[in-house]
Amino acid sequence: MLLTDFIIFVLSLWVGFEVISKVPATLHTPLMSAANSIHGIVLAGAVVIAATAHNVVGYILAFVAVAFAAMNVVGGYVVTGRMLKMFKRRTAQPAAAAGPGAAAAVEPSPNGNATNARATKSGAQS
Amino acid sequence: MTGTFNTVIQLIYLAAASCFVLGLHLMNNPATARRGNQVSVAGMIAAVVATGVLVIHLGVINTTGWIVIGAGILVGGGVGLQAARRVQMTAMPQLVSIFNAVGGGAAALVAIRDFMSIGAGVGASTSVPTVLDVIIGSVTFSGSIIAAGKLQGVITSAPVTIPGARILNLLLAVGAVGGGIYVIASPSMAGLGIVIAASLIFGVSMVMPIGGADMPVVISLLNAFTGTAVAMAGFVIDNTALIIAGALVGASGGILTKLMADAMNRSIGNIMLGGFGSGDVAVAVEGAAGAGVQSIAADDAAIQLAYAGKVIIVPGYGLAAAQAQHEVAALADLLESRGVDVSYAIHPVAGRMPGHMNVLLAEANVPYPLLKEMDEVNPEFARTDVALVIGANDVTNPAARRPGTAISGMPILDVDAAKSIIVIKRSMGHGYAGIDNELYTNPKTSMFFADAKKGLAELTASVKTLVG
Numbered sequence: 001m002l003l004t005d006f007i008i009f010v011l012s013l014w015v016g017f018e019v020i021s022k023v024p025a026t027l028h029t030p031l032m033s034a035a036n037s038i039h040g041i042v043l044a045g046a047v048v049i050a051a052t053a054h055n056v057v058g059y060i061l062a063f064v065a066v067a068f069a070a071m072n073v074v075g076g077y078v079v080t081g082r083m084l085k086m087f088k089r090r091t092a093q094p095a096a097a098a099g100p101g102a103a104a105a106v107e108p109s110p111n112g113n114a115t116n117a118r119a120t121k122s123g124a125q126s
Numbered sequence: 127m128t129g130t131f132n133t134v135i136q137l138i139y140l141a142a143a144s145c146f147v148l149g150l151h152l153m154n155n156p157a158t159a160r161r162g163n164q165v166s167v168a169g170m171i172a173a174v175v176a177t178g179v180l181v182i183h184l185g186v187i188n189t190t191g192w193i194v195i196g197a198g199i200l201v202g203g204g205v206g207l208q209a210a211r212r213v214q215m216t217a218m219p220q221l222v223s224i225f226n227a228v229g230g231g232a233a234a235l236v237a238i239r240d241f242m243s244i245g246a247g248v249g250a251s252t253s254v255p256t257v258l259d260v261i262i263g264s265v266t267f268s269g270s271i272i273a274a275g276k277l278q279g280v281i282t283s284a285p286v287t288i289p290g291a292r293i294l295n296l297l298l299a300v301g302a303v304g305g306g307i308y309v310i311a312s313p314s315m316a317g318l319g320i321v322i323a324a325s326l327i328f329g330v331s332m333v334m335p336i337g338g339a340d341m342p343v344v345i346s347l348l349n350a351f352t353g354t355a356v357a358m359a360g361f362v363i364d365n366t367a368l369i370i371a372g373a374l375v376g377a378s379g380g381i382l383t384k385l386m387a388d389a390m391n392r393s394i395g396n397i398m399l400g401g402f403g404s405g406d407v408a409v410a411v412e413g414a415a416g417a418g419v420q421s422i423a424a425d426d427a428a429i430q431l432a433y434a435g436k437v438i439i440v441p442g443y444g445l446a447a448a449q450a451q452h453e454v455a456a457l458a459d460l461l462e463s464r465g466v467d468v469s470y471a472i473h474p475v476a477g478r479m480p481g482h483m484n485v486l487l488a489e490a491n492v493p494y495p496l497l498k499e500m501d502e503v504n505p506e507f508a509r510t511d512v513a514l515v516i517g518a519n520d521v522t523n524p525a526a527r528r529p530g531t532a533i534s535g536m537p538i539l540d541v542d543a544a545k546s547i548i549v550i551k552r553s554m555g556h557g558y559a560g561i562d563n564e565l566y567t568n569p570k571t572s573m574f575f576a577d578a579k580k581g582l583a584e585l586t587a588s589v590k591t592l593v594g
Contacts, residue, residue, distance in 0.1 A: 002251040005361055005369055012357075012370045015147055016377025022154045025474055025499050028382060028481025029218060031153050032349055034163060035378040036222055038146050039229045039349075039356045041170065041371040043199075044177040045236040048363050050195045051181035052243055059194050061242075065235035066198025067205075068228035073170060075206025076225050079213060080163050086215075086488040087156040089495060 027087075033080040040073025131183055138176040139367040145169025146371055150378070156494050173367045202228075215489045216449055219479040220277045223345055226352045227270035233355035233372075234263025234322070237362045241318055248313045252362060257306035259358035260318065261325045265302075266351040268329030273344050276333070277478060283338030291335060292399075298328040332398065339443065340397050342479045343386045347394070350379025382480050389474035391526075391536030419554065422572035424581070427548050428588030431457075434511035436467040438503065440539055444517015444551065445578050446477045446486060453582035454516060455490035460589055469496045471503040471513075471539050473521040504540045513544035515565075517578045519557030524564050532561050547571040550581045 023031050046069045050062035145165050152162025181187045206225075213221045237259035241248065248256070275281035288294075301324035309317040336344055353375025360368025387394045431437060439454060458468045470492065476483035484497050498506075507513060515522055522541045525531045541547060547570050554566065554573075565571055574581055 001364060002361070005364065005366070008366060009357055009361075009369050009373050012143075012373030013377045016150075016374040017381060019147060019150045019374075020378040020381045023150075024154065025385075025472065025481055026484045026494055026497055027153055027156060027159055028385075029477075029479055029485045030159060030163075030481070031150070031378065032346065032382060032480060033218070033222055034150065034153060034166060035349060035353065035375045036225045036229070037170070038150075038166060038371050039233075039352050039375045040225075041142075041173060041368055042229055042232045042236065042356045042359055044174050045356075045359045045363055045365060045368050046198070046232055047174065047177050047181060047195055048365065049236050049239040049243075050191050050198070051184070051187035053191060053194070053239065054188070058239060058243065059190060061235050061239045062191070063194045063198045065232045065239065066195055067202030068232035068235070070199045070202030071206035071209075072202075072225045072229040072232065073174075073206070074203040075210040075221070077163065077167050077170070078207055078210035079218070079221060081160065082210065083215070083218070083485055083488070084156075084160045084163055086485070086491075087159065087494050088488070088491070089157075090493040 030080055030083045030087075033076060033083060037073055037076030037080055040069055040076055043069035043073050045069075135176050135180050136366065138172055139365075139370075142169040142173035142176075142367055143370040145172070146374055150374065173371075177365075177367075215485055216446060217278070218485060219341060219345055219482065220274045222479065223270045223274035223277065223348065226345070226348045227267050227274065230263045230266030230270065230348075230352040230355050232263075233352070233359040234260050234267065236359040237263070238318065238322070240362050241313070242315065245313070250310060253310045253313055255358045255361035257309055257318075257321060259355050259362055260321055261302050261306060262351050262358065263355035264322050264325035265329040265332065266348050266355055268326045269333045269344075269351075270329075270348045272330050272333040273341060273348060276336075276338060277341055281334075283341075285337045286334045291331065295328065295331050298324050298331060302328060335399075336397065338478075340390075342475055342477070342482070343383055343390070343394065343397050345479050346379050346383040346386055347398075348379075350376050350383060353377075353379055386475060386480055389537060391533060418567040418569075420572050422548065422574050424574065424576075424584040424588045425592060427572065427574050428585050428592055430512055430546065430548065431461060431466070431514065431585065432464060432589045432593045434461075434466055436506075436510050437461060437469075437512045437514060438507065438510045438544065439468065439470045440473075440513060440515040440518050440522060440541055441470060441483055441487070442473070442476050442516065442518025442521060443478070444519075446483065446517070448517065448578035450516070450579040450582055451486040451490040453579050453586070455487065455492050457582050457586045457589070458492065458496075460586055464589075464593070469498055469503070469506075471500070471507075471541075472497050473500055473518065473539055474537075475521065476518065500537060500539060507540045507543035510544040511546065513541045513547045515541060515547065515549040515551075516582070517551065519551075519563055520561075522563065522565050523557075523561070524568075525561065541565060542568055542570070545570070548574055550574045550576055550578055552577055 046065035050066055053059050053062045146169050149162040149166030152158040237256045241256050276283045302321055305317055305320040353372045357369050357372025360372055461468050472483050487497060520533055521538055524542050526533045526536045526538045542565055
């Protein structure tokens with residue numbers, strides 16, 4: 001059992017190295033935040049120890065562990081999403097007179113979230 | 127029946143792990159990164175729900191256990207949600223650091239609780255990862271809180287060194303590891319208590335001597351620690367999802383730490399020994415106009431910028447510290463509307479965590495294709511009319527190309543190749559390396575002495591009035 005777990009651990013490290021090395025520096029902060037959310041998986045571990053707790057100390061430890069892990073996972077994913085939403089190719093400036101090469105600026109309203117998502121997509125296609 | 131059930135749970139964990147890998151993979155392009163995050167969320171929900179089903183199936187959980195889980199998720203999730211929604215982008219590094227702290231803390235608690243329930247009968251295959259989890263998790267917990275405090279300014283960002291600090295650190299490390307070996311040899315709660323206490327204090331004494339400018343490296347490293355602690359927690363409770371996810375994060379934190387340290391031309395060991403990077407301490411104006419330094423007024427700088435064909439903006443730590451990202455974006459927009467080709471040169475250590483400057487500029491609505499990495503932008507400086515350096519110092523110093531200086535060998539932006547250079551800076555103070563920047567005495571360079579935020583606003587106003 002331990003050996004299998006260890007093999008999984010080492011191979012996952014290699015996968016991690018491979019996947020992460022390809023991420024551009026532009027996205028390193030969101031990447032770190034995303035990785036941060038992923039270690040929120042410890043919530044699953046916290047649930048397991050809450051299930052096996054049967055005395056006051058056990059319940060207190062489990063509560064703190066679950067609360068910590070939930071804060072990690074919920075906060076991490078929300079803030080990563082918030083950051084990524086800001087990365088745009090080109091939004092229409094209010095004064096729309098943007099220079100040459102700004103022809104891709106087609107989407108109005110830089111404020112609506114849904115519009116931003118579309119702006120990113122259409123930018124990617126053009 | 128139980129066999130089939132376990133297989134299904136394991137397959138769900140495998141699917142969740144695949145989602146995490148795919149999610150990280152999609153982060154290699156800004157256009158797909160949001161989808162990557164959603165895929166990762168889906169994996170996380172699947173893994174947590176599957177674990178819930180697993181504990182129901184095992185039949186060990188009682189009502190109080192459910193109440194504990196529900197209350198924990200509500201309280202922790204609520205706090206996390208509020209923090210994530212309200213945080214300013216300039217404060218991202220602190221938030222990431224806090225999430226490292228709670229993640230590491232939770233991982234340590236999982237092992238501590240498991241150890242308590244099994245007690246003295248624990249075998250080595252569990253006690254070894256338990257001890258590692260408790261040591262790494264506790265160090266991460268206290269170290270990350272100190273790092274967040276330094277970034278927030280609650281704790282001084284200057285390196286704090288006390289006499290005999292290295293000996294203290296050594297003693298603490300010996301205490302934690304020695305206690306750990308003792309616990310493995312003869313498991314006892316008292317022994318584990320010593321390990322916890324020594325590790326918590328070690329976390330504090332490890333981060334306190336490290337200066338503000340080195341925080342990008344420290345946060346990356348603590349992120350790697352948290353991942354490793356979570357993987358160890360997975361070994362303790364024999365849960366594959368935790369092992370895989372923890373290893374992925376450990377690897378990513380490790381890579382980012384290495385990248386950051388390389389970009390600062392320092393070894394990770396050198397940074398962790400501390401006492402060097404005092405960062406944003408504004409050194410008093412020393413010899414305000416050193417030999418050969420020419421200063422420039424806002425109007426003259428504005429005219430140079432407005433009539434340039436190509437401008438590269440070099441934002442640094444000072445821009446982030448002055449929170450001037452919106453001002454720089456406003457100036458860039460104005461120049462672009464006049465037909466000037468504007469882009470940004472981003473050094474890997476600009477900002478307070480890896481890639482932080484990119485997020486700050488993205489928040490100010492700067493389109494990401496304009497943000498160029500060092501290797502991509504360096505050949506462009508020779509074709510650039512004006513390089514506008516804002517709050518960046520050591521990363522532009524040509525002295526790095528020569529041997530024998532404090533920053534020799536550090537990768538720098540080739541700003542001095544531009545036809546003319548304007549530097550916005552509060553004073554002639556040094557960067558964290560503590561040496562003179564030869565760029566400032568270059569005949570092509572003009573210094574515009576101002577706070578980044580005010581200076582940029584002045585430039586924008588001048589461009590509007592003079593050539594508007």
